[in-house]
Amino acid sequence: MKKITLLACYLIRKRNLCPGDAKCLVAFNRREGEFERYKGEEVAIVGIVDCGECEGNRNRAVLSLGLLKGALVPLNESVDAIHVGTCVMGFCPRKDDILKALKEKAGVEVVEGGHRYVPPTIF
Numbered sequence: 001m002k003k004i005t006l007l008a009c010y011l012i013r014k015r016n017l018c019p020g021d022a023k024c025l026v027a028f029n030r031r032e033g034e035f036e037r038y039k040g041e042e043v044a045i046v047g048i049v050d051c052g053e054c055e056g057n058r059n060r061a062v063l064s065l066g067l068l069k070g071a072l073v074p075l076n077e078s079v080d081a082i083h084v085g086t087c088v089m090g091f092c093p094r095k096d097d098i099l100k101a102l103k104e105k106a107g108v109e110v111v112e113g114g115h116r117y118v119p120p121t122i123f
Helices: 010-014 019-030 033-038 059-075 086-091 095-105
Strands: 002-008 043-050 081-084 109-112
Touching: 002 010, 002 019, 002 059, 002 086, 010 086, 019 033, 019 043, 033 109, 043 059, 059 095, 081 095, 086 095, 095 109
Parallel strands: 002 043, 002 081, 081 109
Antiparallel strands: none
């Protein structure tokens, strides 16, 4: 079974703009958006971490994933892929730095995106 984790924007999660990471979880369960690649596969989400906030540095996301790895080891779990959430991909001015750091350090597939439930306009 493939195991994935989600990397979300700290500020969007903190301010409840996406409570409980609902859109990513629904898209994952429906295998929509970037999760479509898992249609017909047995896949589980083993963690959701955040980037560490805008004032942090690009390595905060890597450190968050390191903490997750430490929590998963005694559970005999691991991560095969990291999905960088729509919140980061669509709205983060530091996403290129975060992606570069993840691709250099993660040692697993880094997928750019999650759900596609972003309305094209506000009104």
